[in-house]
Amino acid sequence: MIEVGPNRYGKSAIRLVKVDRDGGAHRVRDLTIDISLAGDFAASYAEGNNAGVIATDTMKNTAYALAGEHLTGAIERFGLALGRHFLGERQVERATVSIREHAWLPIGAAPDAFTRDGSSTRTARVSVGRPDAEIRAGIADLAVMKTAHSAFAGFPRDRFTTLQETDDRLMATKVTADWQYEPADGLDFDACFGAVRATFLDVFAEHHSESVQASIWIIGKAILEQHPEVAEVSMSLPNLHHWTVDLSPFGIENDREVYVATAEPHGLIEATIRRSDLG
Amino acid sequence: MIEVGPNRYGKSAIRLVKVDRDGGAHRVRDLTIDISLAGDFAASYAEGNNAGVIATDTMKNTAYALAGEHLTGAIERFGLALGRHFLGERQVERATVSIREHAWLPIGAAPDAFTRDGSSTRTARVSVGRPDAEIRAGIADLAVMKTAHSAFAGFPRDRFTTLQETDDRLMATKVTADWQYEPADGLDFDACFGAVRATFLDVFAEHHSESVQASIWIIGKAILEQHPEVAEVSMSLPNLHHWTVDLSPFGIENDREVYVATAEPHGLIEATIRRSDLG
Amino acid sequence: MIEVGPNRYGKSAIRLVKVDRDGGAHRVRDLTIDISLAGDFAASYAEGNNAGVIATDTMKNTAYALAGEHLTGAIERFGLALGRHFLGERQVERATVSIREHAWLPIGAAPDAFTRDGSSTRTARVSVGRPDAEIRAGIADLAVMKTAHSAFAGFPRDRFTTLQETDDRLMATKVTADWQYEPADGLDFDACFGAVRATFLDVFAEHHSESVQASIWIIGKAILEQHPEVAEVSMSLPNLHHWTVDLSPFGIENDREVYVATAEPHGLIEATIRRSDLG
């Protein structure tokens, strides 16, 4: 016998810009939205019956239609409004709304001119069912580097090991991190995001790293300790290797000064740090 | 209390090309390899202790070192050899090797000149533990289109629905699909891959589609019926919308002839079709 | 005094798909079109006067509107029709239409199902003025490799030279090439394209290369010798380095078998080969 297993569907890459013109200065919201639904959709697969299939085009329309009323604060709130809207249909058991927010900063004191801050992307992932809602906030595309206080030594050596131990390497990564709020009721999501982001950057800057793994632990632990609303934090950190260039053939000393930056291959370290009572 | 939750680490985007020069004509193998390990690595996080951390640089070296002896047939075999190598270390509980193979085709009868076939990518994902091994094969980057026999109608209409029903739309997608072999012992992975790929294309070409969901079911069911070695197949199909251009303002009729191809937003339908005794 | 210097404007990335349903089997044309105009547009800059500015939105509409009647054969013909349309406006002195065609191949014998051939892109660049028209055809995204008959030796050595000479390296590139037809009147552009492409591949496969430069010469010369309608051919060839992996630390011999494929940095060789009476 053959059956439909896990499945979901939706609309991805909905590009929505909203301009709030109410105050003296405009405010730009620039979002990329993915919506996906799971539930009682087996008939759409096995019988070609679309009676329950909310069109993905309708999902897109809904995002634009609800933005005026519901995109007035944090993206988490807009995600909740969108998710709950789709839960209004009986066949939907879980609606997941993922939002990436691209920041625009005013140019000087101008009320209506902006530059896009490409330094990082704020993310939210709201997954609503009956009755639960899981809210994750995060950050992506954040490139960071430590030019000191990063080591990698004491690792095992086998016949294929050539890497030298080092107590002073250049460490660079492009952060993708997100964390779950629990309980999420009544949180000021903008303030929480700013605070967690600040903790991330502060600890990244100050800590001594024995490895990317150790950095994840130190940063994650600090986030959990300083932010009781965070139940767990997950990070996916590529290790973007910078190799010291060997200039000795040219009679030039190179003491941690000139590096070649590489993209392929790269290390990739992924872990969740959590409160153990969540086990 | 704070603890390390799920975690893994490894090397990604290892680019390996192997040239087999033994026969009269050369053969080019062009792989992108991701290796990741999970197991007893908590100390590397919480204590900064690298005694068990196989360096990702060593993983890269290992891939190149083992290619001569073990990359002689299907990428699934090479993935198994790599995964089992890393399981030789006690702290490793699971080694996952994901490989994408980029095909090169001979130019005419030349023994030593090739063009890259950019039409699709063959994938494999081998995950080995003690004692089990899960082997998935797949295809990616395969763009396909149906210019007839694709409909979408009968879907619910709410206040945000504007999409018209259609019994003849253009359907286009970029296929990412993979499937699990079970049992995998003794399979000719190259033959299996070719056969499943052929079934996919044949059924895609011949079936009548009531929706992308229905297409996934019809294609997936055929794969399971025709290939007993396949236990389940998963597909992730973006619906790359092609909209009929309204040329009526210009006095030009456009009966399913001229379309605008779009990338954003796009539908996204993801499902697994499986034998129900897998429950 | 300040003035407007060279300038042009237009619409880029117009995505157009046309389905010809007339015969027994459908035919899919999939184009990405860039249109740009140059001429008497200084007032639109210096005076903010849009009286002569054909809206780029109108250009887009025009491409879709003319496709039914004019996209019936080679993309060069469609480019000519589009370019000449815009020359109908007095202020336009030169209209340039660049088209990339993405090939779709039938799946088996199906009349209405296709796979996209991602192996290369056909290009055309039609630039029409009064009265001249320049027609260039080309190919892009064509990855090719030679696993023998490629050398690089005899180059100068200075204090910064470490590269070893080799008489047997792996040579790989991603071809961007285009060529000018002159005279272009009455040419069968589809046949010409196919013939020049075949010459490119044949000579690439058969020749012995002393360098990428030498390859450009040998291939370009063959194209000019075998195709009298081609006045000149330009190539832009990245040298996508594949380095032999040093496996000697592991006691493994590696005689031109295992390579690391790299993308950054890469050589880049660009040249035009032409009939000298064009000088």
Add this chain to the structure above:
Amino acid sequence: MIEVGPNRYGKSAIRLVKVDRDGGAHRVRDLTIDISLAGDFAASYAEGNNAGVIATDTMKNTAYALAGEHLTGAIERFGLALGRHFLGERQVERATVSIREHAWLPIGAAPDAFTRDGSSTRTARVSVGRPDAEIRAGIADLAVMKTAHSAFAGFPRDRFTTLQETDDRLMATKVTADWQYEPADGLDFDACFGAVRATFLDVFAEHHSESVQASIWIIGKAILEQHPEVAEVSMSLPNLHHWTVDLSPFGIENDREVYVATAEPHGLIEATIRRSDLG
């Protein structure tokens, strides 16, 4: 007769990071460098003679080798040093060095931790011959938006025109601009870059736009008027259309509030504004 026409060759995408550790706080320089040479290289094409062909691998080595001594200030200075080095070889008639600098900003007061500022890229293009040197500086990847004071009206209407006139549209673009310094002797390139960038942003924010063309003129004219060291400025501005979403089917008013951001197709306006005595 067949001959080699215009040609050049070099190394692209050289990724170089330099860390200056001399002061109390580190400074990170992160560059992507392209080097190309033109000159007496016909023999490398037509005769396969590499006697004059400086290997592109040597170019890469040279960039790393000279960075310690010559990458101490503006990228224009480093480009000049690199270019002049290659002019030391007789067969080189022109050396062009293009550099993109990726900015890293300190995290708080940390001396050795940084975030990458992805908001824009500084560029330089230094082209040196005998005896002249042309120095262009620029900016890329700078996304800017005006939410007011942008119009587009008064354009001609033909049978294919459907765009409505507007006196209040949202204008967004991703700036690529560069400008030539003349004379360049003795300039403080870092100060000049900062000043021209500030003028660009200030005028962008303050001006009223009748079209992208008019914006280019107004901004370019201001740059030339305020910066006598700039001889000409070129801009390539995509018009990244944001369309007001029609929410009237849902009974929702949308007065310049909710937009769909689009990437394909886009307008593209390119022009040079210059001092007319350069004619």
